[in-house]
Amino acid sequence: xxxxxxxxxxxxxxxxxxxxxxxxxxxxxxxxxxxxxxxxxxxxxxxxxxxxxxxxxxxxxxxxxxxxxxxxxxxxxxxxxxxxxxxxxxxxxxxxxxxxxxxxxxxxxxxxxxxxxxxxxxxxxxxxxxxxxxxxxxxxxxxxxxxxxxxxxxxxxxxxxxxxxxxxxxxxxxxxxxxxxxxxxxxxxxxxxxxxxxxxxxxxxxxxxxxxxxxxxxxxxxxxxxxxxxxxxxxxxxxxxxxxxxxxxxxxxxxxxxxxxxxxxxxxxxxxxxxxxxxxxxxxxxxxxxxxxxxxxxxxxxxxxxxxxxxxxxxxxxxxxxxxxxxxxxxxxxxxxxxxxxxxxxxxxxxxxxxxxxxxxxxxxx
Numbered sequence: 001x002x003x004x005x006x007x008x009x010x011x012x013x014x015x016x017x018x019x020x021x022x023x024x025x026x027x028x029x030x031x032x033x034x035x036x037x038x039x040x041x042x043x044x045x046x047x048x049x050x051x052x053x054x055x056x057x058x059x060x061x062x063x064x065x066x067x068x069x070x071x072x073x074x075x076x077x078x079x080x081x082x083x084x085x086x087x088x089x090x091x092x093x094x095x096x097x098x099x100x101x102x103x104x105x106x107x108x109x110x111x112x113x114x115x116x117x118x119x120x121x122x123x124x125x126x127x128x129x130x131x132x133x134x135x136x137x138x139x140x141x142x143x144x145x146x147x148x149x150x151x152x153x154x155x156x157x158x159x160x161x162x163x164x165x166x167x168x169x170x171x172x173x174x175x176x177x178x179x180x181x182x183x184x185x186x187x188x189x190x191x192x193x194x195x196x197x198x199x200x201x202x203x204x205x206x207x208x209x210x211x212x213x214x215x216x217x218x219x220x221x222x223x224x225x226x227x228x229x230x231x232x233x234x235x236x237x238x239x240x241x242x243x244x245x246x247x248x249x250x251x252x253x254x255x256x257x258x259x260x261x262x263x264x265x266x267x268x269x270x271x272x273x274x275x276x277x278x279x280x281x282x283x284x285x286x287x288x289x290x291x292x293x294x295x296x297x298x299x300x301x302x303x304x305x306x307x308x309x310x311x312x313x314x315x316x317x318x319x320x321x322x323x324x325x326x327x328x329x330x331x332x333x334x335x336x337x338x339x340x341x342x343x344x345x346x347x348x349x350x351x352x353x354x355x356x357x358x359x360x361x362x363x364x365x366x
Contacts, residue, residue: 004045004047004120004121005045005079005080006043006044006045006047006079006080006116006117006120007043007044007045007077007078007079007080008041008043008044008072008075008076008077008078008079008080008085009042009043009044009076010042010072010076011039011040011041011042011068011069011071011072011109011112012039012040012042013037013038013039013040013064013065013068013069013108014037014038014359014363015035015036015037015061015065015363015364015365016035016036016037016038016330016359016362016363016364017033017034017035017036017058017362017364018033018034018036018326018327018329018330018362019032019033019034020032020033020034020326021142021325022142022143022145022155023145024145025145025146025147025171026145026146026171026173026200026202026204027146027173027174027201027202027204028202028203028204031056033058034054034326035054035055035056035057035058035060035061035364036052036053036054036326036327036330037052037053037055037061037064037065037068037108038050038052038330038354038359039051039052039053039068039108039109039111039112040112041080041109041112041113041115041116043080043116045120047116047119047120048116048119049080049111049112049113049114049115049116049117049119049349050112050115050349050350050352050353050354051108051109051110051111051112051115051281051307051350051352052108052304052327052330052352053104053107053108053277054277054303054304054326054327055101055104055277058364060101061364063101064101064104064105064108067101067102067105068105068108068109071089071092071105071106071109074088074089074092075088075089075109080113080116080117080120082110082113082114082117082282082283083283085109085110085113086106086109086110086113086280086281086283086284089105089106089109089110090102090103090106093106098255098256099255099256100255103255103256103278103280103284104277104278106280106281107276107277107278107279107280107281107284108277108281109281110280110281110282110283110284111276111281111282111307111350114128114281114282114283114349114350115349115350115352116349118348118349118350119348119349121348122348123348124310124344124345124346124347124348124349124350124351125282125307125310125349125350126309126310126311126313126314126344129286129310129314130314131310131313131314132313133313133344133345133346134313134343134344135341135342135343135344136308136309136312136313136318136321136341136342136344137167137320137321137340137341138163138165138167138305138320138321138322138323138337138340138341138342139165139166139167139168139169139196139198139320139321139322139323139340140159140160140162140163140165140167140168140169140323140337141168141169141198141322141323141324142159142162142323142324142325143155143158143159144156144159144168144169144170144171144187145171146171146173146174147183149182149183149185149186150186152170152183152186152187152190153186153187153189153190154190156168156170156186156187156190156191157190157191160191160195162337163323163336163337163338163339163340164337164338164339164340165195165323165337165340166194166195166196166340167195167196167197167198167223167320167340168187168191168195168196168197168198169197169198169199169200169226169322170183170184170187170197170198170199170200171199171200171201171202172184172199172200172201172213172217173201173202173204173205177212177213177216177217180213180216180217181216181217181220184197184199184217184220184222193221196223197221197222197223198222198223198224198226198249198320199217199222199224199225199226200226200227201213201225201226201227201228202227203227203228203229203230203231204228205228205229206229207229207233207236207239210228210229210236210240211239211240211243213228214228214240214244214246215243215244217246218244218245218246219245220246222246223247224246224247224248224249224270224271225240225244225246225247225248225249226248226249226250226273227249227250227252228240228248231250231252231253232253234262234263234266234268235266237250237263237266237268237269238266238267238268241267241268241269241270242267247269247270247271248268248269248270248271249269249270249271249272249273249300250263250268250269250271250272250273251263251269251271251272251273251274251275251302252273252274252275252278252302252303253275253278254272254274254275254278254279254288255278255279256278256279256280256284256288257279257280257284257287257288257291260272260274260279260288260291260292261291264291264292264295264297269297270297270298271297271298271299271300271319272288272292272297272298272299272300273299273300273301273302273322274288274299274301274302275302275303275304276301276302276303276304276307276308277303277304281307282307282311285311285315286311286314289311289315289316289317290316292315292316292317293315293316293317296317297317298317298318298319299315299317299318299319300319300320300321300322301320301321301322302322303322303324303326305321305322305323305324305335305342306327306335306350306351306352307350308321308322309321309335309342309344310344310350313344321342323337323342329355329358329362330354330355330358330359330362331352331353331354331355332353332354332355333345333347333351333353335351
């Protein structure tokens with residue numbers, strides 16, 4: 001492996017909208033059209049680094065793409081050294097603020113920079129980072145939204161067979177706690193006791209409701225209870241974590257490693273699951289994972305299974321990969337899961353190559 005020097009030439013960011021096979025339906029929102037920003041970091045040496053962002057809301061792409069283009073102007077001619085680019089990009093946004101869409105744009109750039117560097121070295125990203133190619137345990141998060149128990153039972157069986165999964169995520173937050181318990185029981189009856197069941201309230205509860213509802217499901221053998229409260233209520237999370245036997249999971253809204261560190265200090269959860277577009281891409285993950293590792297806290301991924309698989313191969317307290325195929329339509333060679341594990345390919349970099357025909361047909365308006 002020889003590391004070639006690369007120089008930033010330009011960045012191309014394209015907005016694409018895909019239709020979800022199983023639309024998102026939780027207590028707060030319903031989403032059928034899923035936005036993706038496809039990022040190509042072009043270098044003077046001809047190597048292209050690729051990444052994507054999933055900003056949830058189609059309109060958000062109108063603000064993120066100009067931010068990425070501004071970063072391209074700032075970094076043009078710079079050596080592709082991801083730590084340096086990350087710090088320079090964040091520093092340029094100090095007066096705007098390190099969180100929110102500022103960090104999301106920097107995260108997209110960072111993932112593309114790491115991809116380019118690994119491609120130049122002709123190795124998969126996890127190998128560049130000192131790890132090895134291998135399987136990563138995953139749970140299927142492609143469905144089980146707020147549906148009736150009968151529909152959930154059928155869908156749960158389908159989700160298990162899609163990749164030999166031994167773990168699924170079920171969304172909660174129905175009109176009453178009893179309806180959530182009925183949903184859990186329906187899925188259990190369908191897939192059996194051996195399948196791990198993660199649950200997610202999608203930040204739908206206030207503290208009083210969370211205390212009642214989470215205690216009501218605390219003895220049901222769940223793998224974790226995720227995001228019962230709005231993400232910034234760390235005091236509330238700390239109380240739930242102290243009171244519940246079921247592990248509490250949170251972290252997809254940590255904006256950078258310091259947010260994770262603050263949550264760890266407050267004992268706000270048993271597990272953490274940073275999102276790559278908010279934690280700071282690969283660089284932010286590496287820094288956050290070091291904090292989780294030093295604290296002995298299991299860390300899982302949120303969205304972005306392609307880059308997430310590489311990162312879990314080099315993470316001390318690696319836990320679960322969240323498997324979602326929402327970006328699959330834009331990829332030439334989508335990643336696959338078998339026996340409940342994602343197998344990282346030996347392709348250089350992250351392993352992303354765009355399906356340009358699909359992209360041309362699904363470009364969103366700027």
